Amino acid sequence: MREKADHTELRPGPYRPRVSIFWWVRRRSYLLFVLRELSGVFVAWSVVFLLLVVGAVVRGPETYRRFLDVSATAGVLLVNAIALCFILLHAVTWLFMLSPRAVAVRLRGRRLPPAAIGAGNLVAWMLASALVVFLVLG
Amino acid sequence: MVDHIILRVTRYRPESEAEPTAREYEIPLRKEWSVLDGLNHIKDHLDGTLSYRWSCRMGVCGSCGVTVDGEPKLACATFLEGYAPGPVRVEPLSNFPVVRDLVVDIGDFMRKLPRVRPWLVRPEGEPQAEGEYLQLPAERAEYEQFSMCINCMLCYAACPVYGLDQEFIGPAAAALAQRYNLDSRDRGASARMDVLSAAEGIWACTFVGECSAVCPKGVDPAGAIQRYKLTAAMEALKSLLLPRGAR
Numbered sequence: 022m023r024e025k026a027d028h029t030e031l032r033p034g035p036y037r038p039r040v041s042i043f044w045w046v047r048r049r050s051y052l053l054f055v056l057r058e059l060s061g062v063f064v065a066w067s068v069v070f071l072l073l074v075v076g077a078v079v080r081g082p083e084t085y086r087r088f089l090d091v092s093a094t095a096g097v098l099l100v101n102a103i104a105l106c107f108i109l110l111h112a113v114t115w116l117f118m119l120s121p122r123a124v125a126v127r128l129r130g131r132r133l134p135p136a137a138i139g140a141g142n143l144v145a146w147m148l149a150s151a152l153v154v155f156l157v158l159g
Numbered sequence: 160m161v162d163h164i165i166l167r168v169t170r171y172r173p174e175s176e177a178e179p180t181a182r183e184y185e186i187p188l189r190k191e192w193s194v195l196d197g198l199n200h201i202k203d204h205l206d207g208t209l210s211y212r213w214s215c216r217m218g219v220c221g222s223c224g225v226t227v228d229g230e231p232k233l234a235c236a237t238f239l240e241g242y243a244p245g246p247v248r249v250e251p252l253s254n255f256p257v258v259r260d261l262v263v264d265i266g267d268f269m270r271k272l273p274r275v276r277p278w279l280v281r282p283e284g285e286p287q288a289e290g291e292y293l294q295l296p297a298e299r300a301e302y303e304q305f306s307m308c309i310n311c312m313l314c315y316a317a318c319p320v321y322g323l324d325q326e327f328i329g330p331a332a333a334a335l336a337q338r339y340n341l342d343s344r345d346r347g348a349s350a351r352m353d354v355l356s357a358a359e360g361i362w363a364c365t366f367v368g369e370c371s372a373v374c375p376k377g378v379d380p381a382g383a384i385q386r387y388k389l390t391a392a393m394e395a396l397k398s399l400l401l402p403r404g405a406r
Binding site for chain 1: 171173178179229253254256257258264297300319322323365366367368369372379381382385386388389
């Protein structure tokens with residue numbers, strides 16, 4: 022039995038546009054979003070690097086000195102400089118863009134404006150950084 | 160002084176075209192004219208076959224969403240003067256199937272919306288004699304912002320997550336769910352949680368934030384979703400750590 026042809030050259034129906042693989046360069050916010058997603062890789066790298074530092078310290082002064090030498094090479098410095106930029110982007114997103122909108126804090130029955138929560142986060146960030154500086158240098 | 164402007168309008172006639180094409184129309188540029196006025200001028204005087212949605216002309220009905228020069232906008236609230244000397248690109252909203260010209264199919268949203276129960280949920284069998292559900296102004300302020308949504312679909316058009324994954328419940332449906340979750344009269348938060356906490360619910364949102372940036376009514380769907388993520392995470396933590404009676 023011959024199958025009935027069920028197609029025509031132009032079948033009336035909705036047009037479904039395809040999403041371009043370069044959709045993320047269409048807007049600045051999309052690009053920032055993709056960079057933020059990518060920042061997760063560098064956050065993971067910084068954790069690994071920190072664990073390597075701790076491992077080198079545990080193994081003794083000689084291992085630690087060798088680790089410092091490797092860390093001072095141009096390649097590792099470049100990766101860490103890029104990682105720092107991405108981690109800052111990650112931190113700024115969380116502290117000043119996401120958490121002020123996600124957290125509803127009430128003071129005397131009134132909801133704090135998002136900017137106040139962002140400012141609170143900034144103060145907390147500064148205090149934590151000061152503590153780290155004190156522990157390292159003090 | 161420029162007294163005319165060109166609208167480059169996307170046309171799609173499914174009975175004769177395989178994909179959309181752009182067509183230019185020269186229209187008068189008047190100070191008080193919005194993009195919708197321009198489209199109406201085309202329809203009335205230049206080409207009666209142009210199809211687009213509109214109704215109230217005052218940013219309330221949410222039907223005239225289009226893409227103007229790459230940005231999702233309400234045609235009635237976007238003034239042509241800001242785009243002079245032109246040309247101005249007027250295209251259908253992104254991320255939706257195009258039915259004809261500037262008309263898109265929003266059926267996907269209409270199917271998703273009832274799943275989040277966008278109405279006041281009350282326990283079954285409450286006696287009417289108990290009276291109305293009273294609410295203080297401060298309680299109303301909790302959800303008022305999210306009640307401004309007019310379902311115009313600009314947030315869906317701006318959301319790349321929805322563009323890539325049509326299973327995502329989307330910004331407006333999530334914001335409307337929060338509108339009722341935050342309402343002191345509502346008791347349906349736990350019923351909505353199943354839909355909102357699913358993989359294609361709030362967790363699919365990656366906080367691009369463009370939904371809130373394009374919203375013509377100042378609703379913050381991105382904020383609503385992030386706030387609900389925190390609520391859902393706390394609920395999950397409670398169910399893990401606390402005994403059943405203390406949750």
